[in-house]
Amino acid sequence: MIRKASPRGYRLALPGIERKTLVYGDRTLLTEFRMGKGSALPRHAHPAEQTGYLVSGHVRLTIGRRTVDARPGDSWSIPGDIQHGVAILEDSVAIEVFSPVREDYLPRRRVIGPPSQAAGKPRRGKAGPVVG
Numbered sequence: 679m680i681r682k683a684s685p686r687g688y689r690l691a692l693p694g695i696e697r698k699t700l701v702y703g704d705r706t707l708l709t710e711f712r713m714g715k716g717s718a719l720p721r722h723a724h725p726a727e728q729t730g731y732l733v734s735g736h737v738r739l740t741i742g743r744r745t746v747d748a749r750p751g752d753s754w755s756i757p758g759d760i761q762h763g764v765a766i767l768e769d770s771v772a773i774e775v776f777s778p779v780r781e782d783y784l785p786r787r788r789v790i791g792p793p794s795q796a797a798g799k800p801r802r803g804k805a806g807p808v809v810g
Contacts, residue, residue, distance in 0.1 A: 679701050679702065679703065680701070681700060681701045687699070687785065688712065691711070691719075692717065692718075692719060693717060694713060694714035694715075694716065694717025694718075694766065695711060695712070695713045695714070695717050695719060695766075696711070696712045696713075697709050697710065697711050697712075697783070698710045698712075699783050699784065699785050700773075702779055702783075702784065703779075704779070705777055705778060705779065706775055706776065706777045706778075706779065707775065707776045707777075707779045707780055707783055707784070708773065708774075708775050709773070709774050709775075709776065709783060710771065710772070710773055711770075711771065711772045711773075711774065712769075712770075712771055713735070713737070713764070713766040713769070713770045713771070713772070714766060714769055715766055715767065715768050715769050715770075716766065717766045718763070718764065718765050718766060719763050719764040719766075720763050721740065721761050721762065721763035722761065722762070722763065723758075723759050723760055723761045723762070724758070724759070724780070725758045725759060725778075726758055726776040726777060726778055726779075726780050727755070727756065727757055727758050727776070727777050728755070728756040728762075728774055728775070728776055729753070729754070729755045729756070729774065729775045730753060730754050730755075730756075730772050730773065730774040730775075731751075731752075731753045731772065731773050731774075732748045732749065732750055732751065732752050732753070732770065732771075732772050733750060733770075733771040733772060733773060734750050734769075734770060734771045735749075735750070735766070735767075735768045735769055735770025735771060735772075736748070736749055736767040736768040736770065737764050737765065737766055737767060737768075737770050737772070738764065738765040738767060739754060739762070739763075739764050740761075740762060740763050740764070741754065741756050741760060741761075741762045742760050742761060742762070747767070
């Protein structure tokens with residue numbers, strides 16, 4: 679799958695935090711997060727391993743019992759099922775990879791047809807544009 683840059687496709691994850699799935703395959707999913715100063719991602723856990731890179735800004739990242747301030751160029755890896763959260767100290771952008779693919783992060787495509795098909799189903803591992 680190749681996806682060209684676009685300002686479209688961001689979804690509100692939480693107040694002050696937007697996410698956009700950039701590209702995905704059968705085993706990995708790449709996501710961009712835009713996070714506003716003062717917002718937070720509460721501690722949570724999920725089965726997917728999560729590896730990230732801070733492109734810009736300043737965040738306070740907690741993984742398990744460890745808390746660190748991350749700045750541009752810093753990276754992290756979070757094993758699946760480990761509690762983690764983030765406090766956003768400056769407007770920030772992070773890129774993260776999830777494995778296995780988080781089904782809840784897959785883009786939805788628009789389907790033209792009867793109302794029963796209107797919601798569409800996510801595409802997995804297909805080449806071509808994704809609308810969403």
